[in-house]
Amino acid sequence: MVKTQKGFTLIELMIVIAIIGILAAVAVPQYGQYTKRAKFSEVITATASAKTAVTLCYQEQNDIDLCDGGVAGTGVPADIAAAQGVIATLATVDGTITATGTAEVDGTTYILTPVGTDDMATKPAGGEPMGWLVSGSCVDANLCKP
Numbered sequence: 487m488v489k490t491q492k493g494f495t496l497i498e499l500m501i502v503i504a505i506i507g508i509l510a511a512v513a514v515p516q517y518g519q520y521t522k523r524a525k526f527s528e529v530i531t532a533t534a535s536a537k538t539a540v541t542l543c544y545q546e547q548n549d550i551d552l553c554d555g556g557v558a559g560t561g562v563p564a565d566i567a568a569a570q571g572v573i574a575t576l577a578t579v580d581g582t583i584t585a586t587g588t589a590e591v592d593g594t595t596y597i598l599t600p601v602g603t604d605d606m607a608t609k610p611a612g613g614e615p616m617g618w619l620v621s622g623s624c625v626d627a628n629l630c631k632p
Contacts, residue, residue: 519628525572526591526629532573533598536563536583540600541616543581550581550600584622594629595622 536555539562543553547560555578556564566576569588576585583598602616624630 522591522627523629526587526594526596526624528572529585529587529591529594529596529624530630532566532570532576533583533585533596536576536578537598537618539563540578540581540583544600544616553581554579587624591629592627594624594627596620596624596630597622 539560540550540553543560543562544550547553553560553562555562555576562578565578566573572588572590574586574588574593576583578584581600585596587594587596597620599619599621600616601619620630620632622630625632
């Protein structure tokens with residue numbers, strides 16, 4: 487009786503390990519970027535209430551310069567000065583909302599500037615409604631879209 491051996495050779499096993507290593511080298515950095523983007527979405531979401539408040543303030547006051555965070559009568563929420571989750575700070579000055587993330591998202595900033603208001607040079611033609619221009623270091627870090 488001839489005994490046949492079944493199994494993988496050492497070379498086959500080394501090839502499989504090399505393939506797994508290459509895949510891991512590509513996947514791990516992508517996963518890190520993905521988790522940062524997911525965490526940064528909390529910073530973007532935190533600005534939603536401020537955006538609504540600034541829009542309403544502008545409609546009522548008809549002057550974007552009066553729409554600062556925490557000012558009585560404007561309805562704009564107070565600024566966040568202490569870290570809450572991944573949000574380090576959130577401030578509203580003259581209608582411009584600036585949110586900064588914590589070290590978990592590399593201290594990246596997310597800036598929303600109102601456009602289309604009467605007193606701004608960026609007013610769209612034809613009386614279009616107020617919009618928002620996205621800027622900050624989050625655009626360069628690929629954590630938000632302009």
